[in-house]
Amino acid sequence: MALSTIVSQRKQIKRKAPRGFLKRVFKRKKPQLRLEKSGDLLVHLNCLLFVHRLAEESRTNACASKCRVINKEHVLAAAKKSRG
Amino acid sequence: MADHNPDSDSTPRTLLRRVLDTADPRTPRRPRSARAGARRALLETASPRKLSGQTRTIARGRSHGARSVGRSAHIQASGHLEEQTPRTLLKNILLTAPESSILMPESVVKPVPAPQAVQPSGQESSCGSLELQLPELEPPTTLAPGLLAPGRRKQRLRLSVFQQGVDQGLSLSQEPQGNADASSLTRSLNLTFATPLQPQSVQRPGLVRRPPARRAVDVGAFLRDLRDTSLAPPNIVLEDTQPFSQPMVGSPNVYHSLPCTPHTGAEDAEQAAGRKTQSSGPGLQKNSPGKPAQFLAGEAEEVNAFALGFLSTSSGVSGEDEVEPLHDGVEEAEKKMEEEGVSVSEMEATGAQGPSRVEEAEGHTEVTEAEGSQGTAEADGPGASSGDEDASGRAASPESASSTPESLQARRHHQFLEPAPAPGAAVLSSEPAEPLLVRHPPRPRTTGPRPRQDPHKAGLSHYVKLFSFYAKMPMEREALEMVEKCLDKYFQHLCDDLEVFAAHAGRKTVKPEDLELLMRRQGLVTDQVSLHVLVERHLPLEYRQLLIPCAYSGNSVFPAQ
Numbered sequence: 001m002a003l004s005t006i007v008s009q010r011k012q013i014k015r016k017a018p019r020g021f022l023k024r025v026f027k028r029k030k031p032q033l034r035l036e037k038s039g040d041l042l043v044h045l046n047c048l049l050f051v052h053r054l055a056e057e058s059r060t061n062a063c064a065s066k067c068r069v070i071n072k073e074h075v076l077a078a079a080k081k082s083r084g
Numbered sequence: 085m086a087d088h089n090p091d092s093d094s095t096p097r098t099l100l101r102r103v104l105d106t107a108d109p110r111t112p113r114r115p116r117s118a119r120a121g122a123r124r125a126l127l128e129t130a131s132p133r134k135l136s137g138q139t140r141t142i143a144r145g146r147s148h149g150a151r152s153v154g155r156s157a158h159i160q161a162s163g164h165l166e167e168q169t170p171r172t173l174l175k176n177i178l179l180t181a182p183e184s185s186i187l188m189p190e191s192v193v194k195p196v197p198a199p200q201a202v203q204p205s206g207q208e209s210s211c212g213s214l215e216l217q218l219p220e221l222e223p224p225t226t227l228a229p230g231l232l233a234p235g236r237r238k239q240r241l242r243l244s245v246f247q248q249g250v251d252q253g254l255s256l257s258q259e260p261q262g263n264a265d266a267s268s269l270t271r272s273l274n275l276t277f278a279t280p281l282q283p284q285s286v287q288r289p290g291l292v293r294r295p296p297a298r299r300a301v302d303v304g305a306f307l308r309d310l311r312d313t314s315l316a317p318p319n320i321v322l323e324d325t326q327p328f329s330q331p332m333v334g335s336p337n338v339y340h341s342l343p344c345t346p347h348t349g350a351e352d353a354e355q356a357a358g359r360k361t362q363s364s365g366p367g368l369q370k371n372s373p374g375k376p377a378q379f380l381a382g383e384a385e386e387v388n389a390f391a392l393g394f395l396s397t398s399s400g401v402s403g404e405d406e407v408e409p410l411h412d413g414v415e416e417a418e419k420k421m422e423e424e425g426v427s428v429s430e431m432e433a434t435g436a437q438g439p440s441r442v443e444e445a446e447g448h449t450e451v452t453e454a455e456g457s458q459g460t461a462e463a464d465g466p467g468a469s470s471g472d473e474d475a476s477g478r479a480a481s482p483e484s485a486s487s488t489p490e491s492l493q494a495r496r497h498h499q500f501l502e503p504a505p506a507p508g509a510a511v512l513s514s515e516p517a518e519p520l521l522v523r524h525p526p527r528p529r530t531t532g533p534r535p536r537q538d539p540h541k542a543g544l545s546h547y548v549k550l551f552s553f554y555a556k557m558p559m560e561r562e563a564l565e566m567v568e569k570c571l572d573k574y575f576q577h578l579c580d581d582l583e584v585f586a587a588h589a590g591r592k593t594v595k596p597e598d599l600e601l602l603m604r605r606q607g608l609v610t611d612q613v614s615l616h617v618l619v620e621r622h623l624p625l626e627y628r629q630l631l632i633p634c635a636y637s638g639n640s641v642f643p644a645q
Binding site for chain 1: 540542546551552556557559565571573575577578579582583595596599615618619624627643
């Protein structure tokens with residue numbers, strides 16, 4: 001699958017979706033439900049967007065508190081904000 | 085020229101024909117007598133039929149031949165170059181074309197490659213005959229010499245067809261191009277001929293398919309070989325790949341070379357040796373220990389003997405104190421063997437008689453027992469039984485003396501761990517082999533329930549990495565753990581929502597529409613931003629193709645909606 005180019009970080013990011021993992025998680029949580037073929041890709045998309053938003057929010061929080069490193073408090077605050 | 089008749093029949097052929105006919109008188113062909121002129125007429129009439137300009141030129145070239153006079157005449161005729169008609173152009177081409185490429189059917193033999201001489205013999209005549217029958221046919225055309233080679237084969241194939249009905253006594257003067265021409269002409273005229281294979285064979289008897297020469301099987305020699313091999317099998321266990329090989333007589337049983345000597349029942353050992361009639365000493369050793377321990381009744385006497393033999397050997401190694409537990413295990417093993425009695429009896433049935441079978445039976449019983457244990461004793465765990473089976477199957481592998489007691493001891497341990505069926509199989513299949521030894525230690529280890537979190541965490545780590553990538557800032561480890569927790573909660577919420585949505589739609593399957601609704605509720609998908617836009621933005625191409633229906637050739641849409 002496509003690999004991301006190294007933008008600012010040294011490590012490369014796999015853009016591959018862990019389809020097996022997603023399917024397994026869904027099956028574990030809701031064994032009575034069935035997931036359609038490309039449904040897990042959309043779930044992956046959803047996760048990507050969620051993680052993206054969370055990261056942005058955490059970064060904002062960290063920058064707001066003038067820290068160079070993202071703390072768990074920042075992440076927690078971001079999660080609270082998005083989840084309500 | 086340039087006479088274009090507005091007829092409906094305006095094929096190039098007819099047009100050119102008319103052109104040539106009308107233009108014929110213009111070209112002085114005095115040096116060529118009527119014959120040449122007739123021929124030229126034929127050629128020229130034939131030329132329109134040619135589909136390739138080359139053939140046309142060749143036709144013209146043919147008509148001109150090697151006659152320099154004719155050429156000069158042509159040159160004179162084509163003096164008015166200002167006309168620049170196709171005819172003049174062709175003439176010029178002909179004039180400039182190398183003379184060697186021009187071949188005449190009846191005239192001087194052009195330098196024809198030797199291999200082609202064979203075929204050409206009949207082709208010329210065929211061409212000539214065809215000419216007579218079909219005036220449109222044109223004699224060989226001029227082709228570049230370089231084209232001769234590739235076309236040779238095809239020409240041969242096609243021309244050979246002609247050869248059948250053609251007099252082959254004609255001169256060898258021939259043109260390969262002519263063959264191509266003839267063949268192309270015939271093709272164009274929809275003449276069907278036999279397949280090239282046949283002509284090929286007619287032409288070349290050497291290529292005729294010969295029936296494979298098979299030697300009759302010498303049954304006698306075959307049986308003799310069988311006997312010889314059966315008599316002196318180096319190591320049947322090593323060579324035989326089947327689980328139940330035929331018992332060998334006097335086969336040196338490598339795996340019987342147990343180092344431990346029977347401490348009890350030496351006389352029984354002798355009896356056993358006598359009964360088993362095994363030449364190998366180790367075999368005796370093996371049998372002897374089993375004899376004294378045969379106080380347990382068993383239907384498969386040999387099986388029990390061997391099992392006990394193993395047990396006793398192991399006991400001999402470790403000590404008498406362990407004989408009881410071992411024998412208990414043997415009892416259980418015997419019960420097991422009762423279950424497997426069928427297989428054993430089968431084996432016995434398949435095997436030869438008595439003594440020779442014993443040795444084989446040893447290995448096979450172990451195999452069967454291992455198999456039986458595998459089949460019946462699920463408690464063992466698939467690994468253990470399979471390991472046992474493999475161990476027994478590895479009887480062929482050379483075992484070392486040291487490994488034998490070790491494996492026996494290991495099996496004993498294994499026995500204690502899993503009393504009921506395992507021990508019997510383990511002990512019985514104590515064909516000590518080093519790979520067995522290697523395999524054994526992992527088996528007793530209880531591979532407890534694999535931490536369920538591991539694959540879960542591994543999957544989550546993917547998203548955690550993405551988080552750190554999106555954040556573009558260094559993160560603490562605790563922060564990453566926090567992200568993991570958040571993801572867990574998120575997945576939980578996600579599944580619940582999807583369940584609700586699917587139930588709302590009266591479905592039990594979560595469909596992409598549910599996902600879209602979820603994203604809409606999250607505010608990711610709006611009236612301005614559709615799901616497809618998001619898909620295109622964030623997912624790689626391979627996934628995009630799967631998600632967004634796209635029209636492909638053939639009026640098909642993928643994925644199908």
